[in-house]
Amino acid sequence: MKLLIDIGNTTTSVGLWQNSKLSMVNNSDNNKLFLALKKYLKKEMDEILLTSVISAKENKLIIDRLKKIYKCRVRQIKSSFTLLGMTNGYVQPKKLGDDRWVTIVASSLLYKQPLMIIDCGTAISIDMVNAKGTHLGGYILGGFDGYSKSFKNAYHLKHIKIKEDAASQKKYFPKKTEDGITEGYLLMVISAIENIYNQIKKNQKILPKLLISGGYGKIISKKLSVKNKYEPDLVLRSIGLISNHL
Secondary structure, three states: OEEEEEEOOOEEEEEEEEOOEEEEEEEEEHHHHHHHHHHHOOOOOOEEEEEEOOOHHHHHHHHHHHHHHHOOEEEEOOOOOEEOOEEOOOOOHHHOOHHHHHHHHHHHHHHOOOEEEEEEOOEEEEEEEOOOOEEEEEEEEEOHHHHHHOOHHHHOOOOOOOOHHHHOOOOOOOOOHHHHHHHHHHHHHHHHHHHHHHHHHHHHOOOOEEEEEOOOHHHHHHHOOOOOEEOOOHHHHHHHHHHOOO
């Protein structure tokens, strides 16, 4: 049994990997990681694998503590030039987020076809991968939390959230400021994704498979007119799939 951990900018996801299946997924704030890990203390771990976008100093403290608690090997999967035959498209491969890198590698291994991988988290990343597993590059858009805060002073609005019913196709224009902000954000993100998809379709004559993940991924997935697959635990599942080959 393996413990999988993905440390993001604001939240951490944890899950168990056994017999190539993911279970007991838990999401928490970064500062509550070890509180969240209490539910896994009775499990005997063969290995712990993690990805992280926080500082090297913070990662070392976490890894050292994990080793003391679980008495097993802890491996951090970092972004690299190549992994399992897949190639990183960044000029400086280490600058690509570890979470993005593992989804690129694992998804390429799994699907063996052109991909667009969209992660809707603190920021929105859109990565393109060809059929050979070569990362072609990617875009980064602002996440909804940062976007909504930009309106706080102008409209005195606080705690604006995208609601599930925002995913339904509406035939009318927003008539409330809150709706205008949330619907405007969805329109912006969806337009960007579909524009990139259509450019790939036109210029490269291919139809990439769209994979959507992240906190707002479900809503974005429903709004897209392009066929896509929503995978809420894509990063953790990717870490697990990679661990099968390491």
